[in-house]
Amino acid sequence: MIREFVDRETERALLEEEWEKDGGRLIILYGRRRIGKTRLVTEFIRGKEGILHFAEDTAPQIQIRRLQEAVARFFADPLLASLELATWDQLFTYLAGKNLPERRYLVIDEFTYLIKNDPTILSALQKAWDTALAESNWCILLSGSMLGLMTDAALSYTSPLYGRRTRDMLLGALRFADARKLLPAFSFQDALKVHLTIGGIPEYLLKAGDYADYAGFVEREFWSRYGYFYREPSFLLAQEFRELKTYQAILNAVAVGNTAPGAIAQFCGMDARHLYPYLEAMTRLGIIEKELPLLGSKRQGLYxxxxxxxxxxxxxxxxxxxxxxxxxxxxxxxxxxPYFGKQFEVFVRSEFARSFLPGYTVGRWWYRGEEIDLVAVREEGGNIVFGECKWGNLTEQKTRGVLTRLVKKAEQVRHERYPHERFCLVAGGIEGKDRLREDGFLVYDIEDIEAACTAE
Known part of the structure; x- marks a missing residue:
């Protein structure tokens, strides 16, 4: 069954823009596994003519032969099909020699498999591009999931393709407003729990969408050794890194609350100086990130x-x-x-805040044991908002207590550049929202989040 294709309007528009331009186009599309690259490409080439090739992790000679067969079928060329090509150079020379009267595509999905097994493909493509393809009607799209290899081999300044690509696109996860469309049977709160658990990865969301509620999904797919997600993170790490045990230890350390480099190193039994290459590698792939406090010391970075x-x-x-x-x-x-509480904070800062704080720079603040979940500033007008996030339901009395403590904590962050202050609370449920708003507080709960998501 073909599922609904959700969002990706910006990406589709960029690809169409490339298609309509004159001359050869060389597009590099990359992103983590399950992110929806193949589906995006399939939608892009719908109604167009060209060659779609799915690469496999096999010997170079087999890879050359399979792409050769795809090219021969497209051009109905039995002579090409019968030749014994030994190099990528021969195949790309053939493509470069084709005088196409109209725009055609060559899409190679999982291009990283070809690079991994024979890096000379990059030089062969560069040569063909420089001699003919750049002025041709070919629209070449190379897609890859091995982010480290794609970044180093196809995108870096040392790559033979450096300066040749006409567009590169890192495909990211869906925002919750779009992700929940893939969970039509879920209540809004359960859909949000799914998003906080697996993020906006389309294939993951489709798997969750097979269930009626969050509890059933997690029990079958996480708490079972046959579950879809039981080995997924290990598989993804193993595809990118060799020292799997070290990366797993670091991720476990951060997950359970060791967020400073020294604490991570101590938890893992490592010298802190040896930790940074691992942190940098995972940061580059988007697995972890380094946070800095908004309006705080840049030396206080946490992971x-x-x-x-x-x-x-x-x-x-x-x-x-x-x-x-x-x-x-x-x-x-x-x-x-506790996990939902932590991820709810991130969701509020990264997604929901844009609905009620447009034009603000949003982050958080911490110093010596004190923390404010949300700090947002807008230079124009000198505005600052301090906020707290609570996953559960709060009575009006508890809400006022949280806001009173927030006002007190904000004294440590006040800055003369931002004289206009407001205070905010986002929670699962809040009693007395109208009275709190009349008192000048910004208060929002799940009902308000659902309304904002529905309006997008």
Whole structure:
């Protein structure tokens, strides 16, 4: 069954723009596995003519032969099909020699498999591009999931393709307003829980969409050794890195709260000086990120797991694998609320805040044990907003208590550049919202988040 194709309007528009331009086009599309690259490409080439080739991780000679067969079929060239080509150079020379009267595409999906097994493909493509393809009617799109290899081999300044590509696109996750469209049977709150657990990865969301609620999804796909997500993070890491145990130890350290480099190194039994290459590698791939406090010292950087699936998995699955393997893991024994609270903060800052703080720079603040979940500034007008995020439901009395403590904490952050202050609370449910708003507070709960998402 073909599922609904959600969002990606910006990406589709960019690809169409490339298609309509004159001369050869060389597009590099990359992003993590399951992000929807193949589906995007399929939608882009619909109604167009060309060659779509799915590369496989096999010997170079087999790879050359399979692409050769695809090219021969497209041009109905039995002579090409019968030749024994030994190099990529021969194949790209053939393509460069074709005088196309109209625009045609050559899409190579999982191009990184070809680079991995024979890097000379890059030089061969460069040569063909410089001699003929750049002025041709070919629209070449190279797609890849091995982010490290794609970045180093196809995008870096040392790559033979450097300066040749006409567009590169890093495909990111869906925002929640779009992601929830793939979860039509879920309540709004359960859909948000799914998003906080696996992020906006289309294939993951489609898997979750097979279930009626969040509890059933997690029990079958995380708490089972046959679950779709039981080994997924390990598989993704193994595809990118060799020292799997070290990367897993670091991710486990960060997941359980060791966010400063020294604490991470101590948890892993490493010298802190040896830690940074691992952190940088995972940061480059979007698995983790370094956070700096807004309006705070730039030397106070902390690390967090940026990828929701990795954060959830290393919080709850990594340390429970033996119990899951022996089918001795009671699903109701796991308290997920602290995790949801942490991820809810991130969601509010990264997605929901744009609905009520347009034009603001949004972050958070911390110093010596004190923390403010949300700090947002707007230079024009000198505005600043301080906010707290709570996953659960709050009475009006508790809400006022949280806001009173927030006003007190804000005294440590006040800045003369931002004389106009407001205070905010976002929670699962808030009693007395109207009265709190009459008092000047910005208060929002799940009802307001749902309304904002529906309006997008």
């Amino acid at each position: 967090r797991i940026r990828d929701s699936l990795f954060d959830f998995w290393y919080n709850f699955v990594f340390s429970r694998r033996q119990a899951i393997e022996t089918e001795n893991h009671p699903a109701d024994a796991v308290d997920l609320n």
